[in-house]
Amino acid sequence: MAETVKRVQIVFQPSGRRGEIEAGKSVLEAARTLGVGIEAACGGARVCGKCRVVVETGRFEKLNLTSSADHVSPVGEAEKKFLTAEELARGYRLACNAFLSGDLVVTVPEESRSAKQVILEKGRERQIELRPAVKNVTVTLAPATLSDFRDDARRLLDALEKETGLHGLTVDFPVLRNLPEILRQNDWQATATIWQGKEVIRVAPGRRETSLGVAIDVGTTTLAAFLCDLTTGAVLAKASRMNPQIGYGEDVLARISYAASEPDGRKKLQDAIIEAINALAADMAEKAGFVADDVDEMVLVYNTAMHHLALGLDPRYVGRAPFAPAVREPLDVKARDLGVKINPSGNVYSLPVEAGFVGADNVAVLLAEEPYNSDAVKLIIDIGTNGEIDLGNKNRLLSTSCATGPALEGAQIAFGMRAAPGAIERVKIDPMTYEPRYKVIGQDEWYPVPYDWHPTVQKVGAQGICGSGVIDAIAAMHKAGVISKAGRIDAKLNTPRVRRGESGKLEYVLAWAKETAVGKDIVITQADIRAVQLAKAALYVGAQYLMERYGVDHVDEVILAGAFGSYIDKESAMAIGMFPDCDLSRVHAVGNAAGDGARIALLDVEKRREAAKVARRVEFIETAAEPDFQKKFMDAIAIPHAKDKFPHIE
């Protein structure tokens, strides 16, 4: 029956992936179309014999499908070479050489599955296919003799091409330097690390199992880094540190100006960030029992300005209309060309830039959240010093950026700090007594413990407040009536927590000096509240514009992302009016989605191709130039929600 139709059904087991494929295509092509990973070292050239699959026969009731060996092309010569008679009898075929003529159920045996699946342990469950850019291949060479004139490089490449079926492999130049010694060290057995199936970027004596990659979300304020085992997808270590460029300017415009006007400004900024990247890589490698030179691949994501500043590209024209970046396309740069101290032949991959300030970090967020595969209209807010907002679904995808400032990351706040042990990350305030309770990173219990108003011993004293703590604090202060809708602290409250600080401005004491590790009262100032209001208003207005442009008055889902280290409390975020109202059950805080996206691109090169497509597809909306921007922005500064719940607050 199927023979007479143009398209046929194919189901891959055990993944259950299913689709309609044009008759005449190979099983391998069908697998690729449907995203089923089949090992094919030779890329379908019929020389490696690795893409072994089993054609199942019979009537599959559940699948509503009859599969038969007659539904594929007859066994070819290439297959007779790689498969035994017994295997052929059992239905084994090479996926590259079996062409579809009818409906088929195909089992991909474990050894032929190219991609293990891994799950990011953070955020929502995300399955990633494990298809890293680098692969270790161990070979044993014929030793050099007087009658075999081959040079060491050719000898190695011949063995690798024979082993993998890959043709035209090259050796990155620096790898040649110690090749003679390395090949002879373990009696001509060596492991080559092959990048993207085309270039040898490392040769180690004997068998080498280590295969490491690093993903870094290079934020304007914070760098968040992951060291991954590329053979398992596991995160071996994590690290974060402040962006040292802060010394040259708090925001990207200040840094662009520094780069353009100071002598060696651009180089100083690049050196600062590269040094931080190197320190992160070295720290993480050491934690996991390796050295940074063991790392073979790195993925960087950043906004457009940070992208230019980290890569040493002239950033001036990114900061002024028409905001043309030097380069938008994804970049593969040798680590040594960037001064990045991992394997010097290793590749540093940058995700593509979208447009204007919407950079590779937002592409990473999209990779992690995949709104382009969704029916529901999603609003994705990536909170950072530059906020990025995406809105859309599989039909259309819009994005914009807004200057949020670092307040939501805990910076430029009187007692702000990054999310690290000692940071207050959660805050609640009793509306009757105005007494707070808070939770410090590094200690499981809240302080003070509930129903016991006597202070317990703090194992980790509070040192400051991180981003999620700041948002919680503002939301809680508003709910408790400590601040008004306009954000003003109520001076008339009967509590020692509200007082005038040294400058005479009002402040709220979150922690008394004795509870802290810094020996000072930790306070939220009126200025802090203002900074948070400006930041959240910018995000709110950005989302409003995208909704207007998309033509929706509500969104199906809200995703809150940001490199806070700790998750933002979605209720607090909505309470302070960070985004348009949405059913709270459809609001998700996912943590550092840009970092997750960077890791996804590190573990699965197919996702890099997806990223390039997505970056081209997203429509960038410039909002700051809209005529009613100022009005919308002022309207959004107020704190909207507590009023309904606490009607005594005006």
Next chain:
Amino acid sequence: MAETVKRVQIVFQPSGRRGEIEAGKSVLEAARTLGVGIEAACGGARVCGKCRVVVETGRFEKLNLTSSADHVSPVGEAEKKFLTAEELARGYRLACNAFLSGDLVVTVPEESRSAKQVILEKGRERQIELRPAVKNVTVTLAPATLSDFRDDARRLLDALEKETGLHGLTVDFPVLRNLPEILRQNDWQATATIWQGKEVIRVAPGRRETSLGVAIDVGTTTLAAFLCDLTTGAVLAKASRMNPQIGYGEDVLARISYAASEPDGRKKLQDAIIEAINALAADMAEKAGFVADDVDEMVLVYNTAMHHLALGLDPRYVGRAPFAPAVREPLDVKARDLGVKINPSGNVYSLPVEAGFVGADNVAVLLAEEPYNSDAVKLIIDIGTNGEIDLGNKNRLLSTSCATGPALEGAQIAFGMRAAPGAIERVKIDPMTYEPRYKVIGQDEWYPVPYDWHPTVQKVGAQGICGSGVIDAIAAMHKAGVISKAGRIDAKLNTPRVRRGESGKLEYVLAWAKETAVGKDIVITQADIRAVQLAKAALYVGAQYLMERYGVDHVDEVILAGAFGSYIDKESAMAIGMFPDCDLSRVHAVGNAAGDGARIALLDVEKRREAAKVARRVEFIETAAEPDFQKKFMDAIAIPHAKDKFPHIE
């Protein structure tokens, strides 16, 4: 008539190249097969319209051929796009789109000729097609606007691809750094330097005409360098200097040992040579009114050991059996990866290595002399610290190497120096008086002038003796009877020129202190003579072995090459027995053929492909291991020729 045969005749005018080509091939393919250069920026993809040729019609008596518009395929769509009706009427076609069906005479108009021909001004006349690896292309871009989201890199590549028809161009990463400023500097007009039709390695504002390349013969003792204008092939400057590695060992084995055993030995040796290369490039660029950064391409040739030491490759296994190099294939390495200070994105090309000690320098000699295109059996002797010898013709090509030592380059000789102003380069001795006459580099007249035995004023005083002077001196001493066949100085001669030096050993005074610029008598010592004898014996025996292996008892032609700076005197060379006897009219001294070969590879990338083929084809013969080597070598130490002409010498 021609329509019925499989192969057709084609003649290209004005070059007159002619050949039989399979019917159905395009005129462009025919041109390539016959080595006729036709401009085809798009590589035959039918998009650039540059490969315009004129199909001639009529009976060409001299060529014995009838050419007709019917002998090619009808005019296609691509041609109608690029050619006017008038041009079509005049017989214009695009070579890529005109397919042969019969005999044809085709004129390639000046504007379509891809390769200008240049002639190396040194050595014998050598025509080189000018097809350099780099090409400047000037384009004017559409300026960036808010409605055109392209980044600067894409904008440039789009314009370049449109202009050249080249697809998939990339930009070398460091070029991106200043791209934004460069593109805007001259109102969006810029010149890109494209390497090998695939990578942009420089972008300059406005129109840039400069296109420079450097070729260097990196000898064990001497580096000889050329700066060439890649748009004309002209040599703009030349320079040479001693190989600074001499401080680490006179010969390559000593240096390999230093590299292997001393701390940082390999790096020190590489740094020394790279520093010398950088100094040569900077000196030449300055002489010609440029800076080294203007240089876009460099070609290096060297023996296998120097190849490894200059590139920083582990050299240990090159120095011991089975003499496997780390890499034999030609290398393209970014200048920045070698520390070579030209355009950091420029390419440093190394010619391929043959085998053992026969390196890229010998491949360069072969490129220059092309014995593989010759009927005559040629013996090519490249004299250097490592001598390389080739023997053969288009049927078969053998090569070997021998340890000559630096004596024939004037080094390790009491008053030896490199060929520079002040060096005695020619010597004659009167057989009656034993008085010498000599010529100094930098002064046209011999000293003393003939028929006037009173010293004339030396404008350039002698400072020492270079390689050609040493060979001349030994030959002249022997002819004059100052030394015996065995090389011993005759102590009994009645001349003050022969005396015992400070060590008590005999020496011959070539120049009295008052004639020199060094204030000392310049002498040839008994040890100098011995060193030259050992060197020339090594070359002689190498040639003998190759002739035995090839099965000839004489050669049709002898080529004497070497980086002497000045040409060797072929008669003197034969007189001291440097090579087997040959009719003197068939002996040619060609100077630095390796340097010429390096320049050829610099100016014509096609020759690089030829080099790769030749390197694979040459049969390497290991002679030192032959059982009768020692006997042959001892026999070759004597100085053979003067005896017949001066029978009184025993």
